[in-house]
Amino acid sequence: MGKVKVAVIGVGHLGKFHAKKFTEIPSAELFAIVDINPERIKETLDLLKEKGSSVKTFTNYKEVIPFVDAVSIVTPTITHYEIAKDFLFAGKAVFLEKPLAHELSLAEELVEISIKKNLPLQVGYIERFQEPVKKLLQNVKNPLFIEAHRLSSFTERNLDIDVILDLMIHDLDLALLLKNYKKIEFIHAVGAPLFTPLPDIVNARIVFEDGTTCNFTASRVSLNRQRKFRVFSKGAYYVVDTIEKSYLEVRVDLQKREYKLDKKSFPESDPLKEELESFIKCITNGEKVKVTGESALKSLELAFQIKKQVENNLKKYL
Numbered sequence: 001m002g003k004v005k006v007a008v009i010g011v012g013h014l015g016k017f018h019a020k021k022f023t024e025i026p027s028a029e030l031f032a033i034v035d036i037n038p039e040r041i042k043e044t045l046d047l048l049k050e051k052g053s054s055v056k057t058f059t060n061y062k063e064v065i066p067f068v069d070a071v072s073i074v075t076p077t078i079t080h081y082e083i084a085k086d087f088l089f090a091g092k093a094v095f096l097e098k099p100l101a102h103e104l105s106l107a108e109e110l111v112e113i114s115i116k117k118n119l120p121l122q123v124g125y126i127e128r129f130q131e132p133v134k135k136l137l138q139n140v141k142n143p144l145f146i147e148a149h150r151l152s153s154f155t156e157r158n159l160d161i162d163v164i165l166d167l168m169i170h171d172l173d174l175a176l177l178l179k180n181y182k183k184i185e186f187i188h189a190v191g192a193p194l195f196t197p198l199p200d201i202v203n204a205r206i207v208f209e210d211g212t213t214c215n216f217t218a219s220r221v222s223l224n225r226q227r228k229f230r231v232f233s234k235g236a237y238y239v240v241d242t243i244e245k246s247y248l249e250v251r252v253d254l255q256k257r258e259y260k261l262d263k264k265s266f267p268e269s270d271p272l273k274e275e276l277e278s279f280i281k282c283i284t285n286g287e288k289v290k291v292t293g294e295s296a297l298k299s300l301e302l303a304f305q306i307k308k309q310v311e312n313n314l315k316k317y318l
C-alpha cells in the first residue's frame with residue numbers, strides 16, 4: 001500500500017507534535033490538521049513550515065473523514081467519544097489520546113466498535129514507549145511494592161478531567177502491565193480539589209490479590225514536575241525517571257554486602273515518534289496494536305474505582 005493518509009484532530013499543546021512526527025514517518029502522509037481554534041492551526045502550520053509540508057486545514061473534523069485512512073485524536077477527553085466513533089464508523093484506523101473517554105460506558109462502546117469492525121484502535125499510553133520503561137518491564141520479576149510520583153504544575157489544559165484520568169492513569173497502566181492484569185483486592189484513595197472543582201491531587205493505595213502493593217501520587221498543582229516510578233522486588237530495586245529518561249537498577253550482592261548499580265540513560269529516544277510509527281505499522285504491515293483499546297479499558301476501570309473512593313472520602317470527611 002502507498003502512504004497512510006493521516007489527519008490530526010486537535011493541534012493544541014500535544015497535537016501539534018503529533019502532526020510534526022507524522023511528517024517524519026516515511027510511510028505516513030500528514031494530509032490534514034483540524035482544530036476548532038484557528039490560532040492553534042496557525043501555530044502548527046508555523047511548526048510544520050520547516051518540514052515543507054503542504055498540509056490541508058479544517059475546523060470541522062467531519063469534513064476530513066472521507067479523505068483519510070487514519071486519524072490521531074488529540075482533543076479534550078470529553079470530545080474523544082464522539083470524534084472516535086465517527087471515524088470508526090467510517091472504517092478508519094484510530095489513534096486516540098488517553099484516557100479513552102470521560103465515561104466508562106462510552107469507552108467500552110468505542111472498544112466494542114473497533115473490535116466488531118476489526119479496526120486498529122491504539123491509545124496514547126506514551127510511557128510504554130519510553131526506553132527506561134521498556135527496560136523495567138523486561139527486567140522486573142515479582143514486584144512486591146510499586147511507588148509512583150507523577151507531579152505537574154498547574155496549567156489551564158485538560159481540566160475536563162480529574163488528575164486520576166489526566167496523570168495517574170499512566171501509572172495504573174504500567175502497574176497493571178507489570179502485574180499481568182491480576183485481580184485487585186483493595187483500594188484506598190484520597191484526593192482534594194484545589195484549583196478546580198475536580199480532584200487535582202490524589203494518593204491511592206492499591207493492593208493486588210497476591211499482596212503486591214502500589215502507592216501512587218498524582219498532582220497537577222505542584223511546584224515541580226516529577227515522573228518517577230519505583231519498583232521493589234526481592235533483592236532488587238528499580239527507579240525509572242521519564243523526565244531524565246533514566247533507568248536505575250540496584251541489586252544487592254549478599255556475599256560482598258554491597259550494592260551493584262546499573263544506571264542507563266536514553267537522551268536520544270523519541271517515544272512519541274515511536275508510538276505513532278507503531279500505529280502506522282498496524283495499517284501498513286498488519287502488525288498488532290501495541291496499546292489496545294482493551295488494555296486501556298482496564299486502566300480506565302481502575303481509574304474510575306479510585307475516582308469513586310476519592311469522591312466518597314471527600315463527602316465523608318469534608
Ligand code: NAD
Nearest residue numbers: 010011012013014015035036037040074075077097098124
Ligand atoms: P489542549 O487543550 O492543549 O489541546 C486540545 C486542542 O483540541 C485545542 O487546540 C482545541 O482547540 C482542540 N479541540 C477541542 N475540541 C475540538 C474539536 N471538536 N475538533 C477539533 N479540535 C478540537 O490539550 P492537550 O494538552 O494537547 O491534550 C489533548 C489530549 O491529549 C487530551 O485527551 C489529553 O488527555 C491528552 N494528553 C496526553 C498526554 C500523554 O502523555 N499521552 C499528554 C498530554 C495530553
